[in-house]
Amino acid sequence: MGLDIRWPIGLMFSLIGLLLAGYGVLNRAASLSTAGGSEININLIWGAVLLVFGALMLLGAINGKKNPPAK
Amino acid sequence: MQPIQLQWIDYTILIAYVVFVLGIGWALSRYMKTSADFLTSARSIPTWVTGLAFISANLGALELVGMAASGAKYGISTAHFYWVGAIPAMIFLAVFMMPFYYGSKARSVPEYLKMRFDERVRALNSVAFAVMTIFASGISMNALAKLLHSLLGWDYNVALWVCSGVVLLYVLKGGLTSAIYTEVLQFFMIVLGFAPVVYLGLKDVGGWDKMTTALHGVSKGNGFAENAWSSAWQPLLGGPSANPMGVDLFAMVFGLGFVLSFGYWCTNFLVVQRAMAAKNMTAARNTPLVAAVPKMFFPFLVIVPGMIAIALTSMPDKGYRVPPPIVSQENYSKAVAVVKAANAADSAAAVTAVADALGKKVDAAKVGALVAANAGGKLSDDQIQTGLYNAIAEYDYDGVILSLVKKYCPAGLLGLALTALLASFMSGMAGNVTAFNTVFTYDLYQAYFAKGKSDSHYFWMGKVITVVGIVLSIGAAYFASMYNNAMDIIQLVFGFVNAPLFATFLLGMFWKRATGTGAFLGLFGGIASSALFHALTTTGSNLDAAGHVINGMKGGYLSVVSKFPSEMAQNFWLAAFAFIACFALTLVISLATRSTKSDEELKGLVYSLTPKTVDHNLPAWQQPAFLGILMLIVCVILNLLFW
Structure with missing residues (x-):
């Protein structure tokens, strides 16, 4: 089928990652998790993780477009 | 308990997910031209995609919720449902069985049975499977709607219809391909949505070692040896009374690890369909092997949260209780x-x-x-x-996973985790519906009601059946919400139907002498023996002081010949018994009846009459046998680590 699934996956996780990380920066107080005693801005950290994952998927999709697999 | 208030960020994440899932359906709709495109993806999909869809279709939300619950009740031994109850069967499917499913050009598992045996076996299997998928999807949607109602305060009806509507739209637009593609998206959503909960939970209990120490206390408090929650095998070796599952080694290895697991992974069209959609034989065979990698590590995502929860209950300063x-x-x-x-x-x-x-x-x-x-x-x-x-x-152990989500996730991350939960429900429903529409259209409608029509007719019918499947699932969901007991009966009956199935396939694929009559009667006999086994056995806790059965649903309603320490042990033994009965009956009846199929007709369907697939020209990392052995080694290592 003509759709490379890495495009929607990459786009969606990049978008959600940006949203989550952005929310973490702007709403620091509401983004803290105090599990285990120390405070961490989990939205910022996890948003960044999602963003990296999304970007990797997009890279894969771009690469796949440049070098289409042999039929 | 007050419903959780979601913030705009949570809703935005949820909506973004729904938009992307629907978008995939729309993007694929222009490729849907024939019934094969719609119902079987025209065998066009790359391995990593079918592999992740294979695992995602199985990863319904009931699994997420149920495995965390079992993790809390039984500890790391729950991982046997993965390491014993899935990986070996997935490898067997890949290496030995896929060549017949894919090579026979059958479009479904029931169609394979028709080719190998006869119409009777196909009819029995396809009707049972069609009914089962509808109820499975209904039960799961009912659970979702209830959850959204109690957790977020959403209206039950709205939640049920909206979620089903989303699944309907994308399956109707893009067919099986759409279901498979979204399952891949959902796979990543589930992993990335729940991973932070596990991370925060482990951090909160003070790391793996602290959690294990806390679990030692829990084990002793429940009257077991201290490793009952934290070791996978040692408590089993001590017999049913030494582990919280109440299961012995034979029931675990033969009942779960062989009969139940091979019966599910190797014959259930819901998962096998994903591999059959792969673009070529190698891709089809490697599909379950690609799936085996995440499957092996899922216990850390779905079982560990339950263990964290139980460890937390033993730490008074954490202020946590099992809901x-x-x-x-x-x-x-x-x-x-x-x-x-x-x-x-x-x-x-x-x-x-x-x-x-x-x-x-x-x-x-x-x-x-x-x-x-x-x-x-x-x-x-x-x-x-x-x-x-x-x-x-x-204690409502099924509430464990959500109680942790609630405890650890601030706004934002909460939206992500809830979206992951929603994704798991949707992937489960879409998986069932796409398997249902294929079996119904090809194995029931085309086979018995409308033979020899044009492809566009079956394409149209496939779409109609998709709508019907969703509507029936919604009906099943309402049914489940009204009669809890009736649902238990249905699940029980399906247990009877499924337990003997693998014996039929094993003999059919590896013994050319197995006949249609043998398979059909053997299957019936197997189902009857499992029902009889259930009627004659029960669990110790289901008997009152005078030795009378309390609840007939838990067995023993005819008489109590034998009693088991737990329901799980009863199920495993039932499966083992049904398998042996079906195997023996099929064998004996086959020998007593004449085969109606010539060797030529059985070519590509039976092991001894099929040319072996040649893999030597492939690089090692693409050879199913090599990959299978590799997966098995990793799986053994995991078992040893958590010995």
């Missing part, structure tokens, strides 16, 4: 009134009255303390209600 069963606000209000009116001097009377008002068992000491603390009306209604919530001495 109690849901109690209506009306009953809470009644109980609050009881506490207010209670006399601290007569706490025994107060305990009974509170238990009656809540309709649940309560911890007498905690109710007593609550009444004493409130003496003179010192507590607010909310404080009393929180006290009551903590005093309920019953």
Whole structure:
């Protein structure tokens, strides 16, 4: 089928990652998790993780477009 | 418990997910031209995609919720459902069985049975499978709608119809390909949505070692050896009384690891369909092997949260409890009134009255303390209600995973985790519906109702059946919400139907002498023996002091010939018994009847008559046999690590 699934996956996780990380920066107080005693801005950290994952998927999709697999 | 208030960020994440899922359906709709495109993806999909879809179709939300619950109840031994109950069967499917499914050009598992045996076996399998998928999807959607209702305060009907509507739209637009593609998206959503909960939970208990130490205390507190929750195999070696599952080694390895697991992974069209959609034979065979990689590590995502939860309950400073069963606000209000009116001097009377008002068992000491603390009306209604919530001495283990999500996730991350949960429900429903429409269209409609029509007719019918499948699932969901007991009966009956199935396939694929009559009667005999086994056995806890059966649903309603330490042990033994009965019957009846198929007809369907697939020209990392051995080694290492 003509759709490379890495495009929607990459786009969606990049978008959600940006949203989550952005929310973490702007709403620091509401983004803290105090599990285990120390405070961490989990939205910022996890948003960044999602963003990296999304970007990797997009890279894969771009690469796949440049070098289409042999039929 | 008050419903969670979602913030705009949570809704945005949820909506983004729904938009992308629908977008995939739309993007694929222009490729849907024939019934094969719609129902079988025209065998066009790359391995990593079918592999992740294979695992995602199986990863319904009931699994997420149920595995965390079992993790809490039984500890790391729950991982046997993966390491024993899945990986070996997935490898067997890839290496030995896929060549027949894919090579025979059958479009479904029932169609393979027709080619190998005859119409009767296909009819039996396809009807049972079609009914089962509808109920499976209905049960799961009912659970989702209930959850959204209790957790977010959404209306049950709206939640049910909207979620089903989304699945309908994308499956209708893009068919099986759409279901498979979204399953891949959902796979990543589930992993990335729940991973932070596990991370935060582990951090909170102080790391893996601290959690294990806490679990040692829990094990001892429950009267087991200290490693009962934290070792996978050692408690099993001690026999049924030494592990919280109440299971012995034979039942675990033969019942679960062989009969139940091979029966599910190797014959269930829901998962096999994903591999059959792969673009070529190698891709089809490697599909379950690609799936085996995440499957092996899923216990860390789905079982560990349950273990974290149980460890937390043993740490009083964490203020965590396994959630109690849901109690209506009306009953809470009644109980609050009881506490207010209670006399601290007569706490025994107060305990009974509170238990009656809540309709649940309560911890007498905690109710007593609550009444004493409130003496003179010192507590607010909310404080009393929180006290009551903590005093309920019953546990809803299915609520464990969400209680952790609620505990650890701030707004934002909460939206992500809930979206992951929604994704798991949707992937489960879409998986069932796409398997249902293929089996119904090809194995029932085309086979018995409308032979020899044009492809565009079957394409149209496939779409109609998709709508019908969703509507029936919604009906099944309402049915499940009304009659809990009826659902238990249905699941029980399907247990009977599924238990013997693998024997039929094993003999069919590896013994050319197996006949249609042998398979058909053997399958029936196997189903009947499992029903009989259930009617004659029960669990020790299902007998009252006089030795009478309490609940016939748990077996023993004819007579009690044997009793098992737990329901799980009873199920595993039932499966083993049904398999042996079906195997023996098929064998004997086949020998007594004449085969109606010539060797030529059985080519590509039976092991000894099929040319072996040649893999030597492939690089090692693409050879199913090599990959299978590799997966097996990794799986053994995991078992040894958690020995």
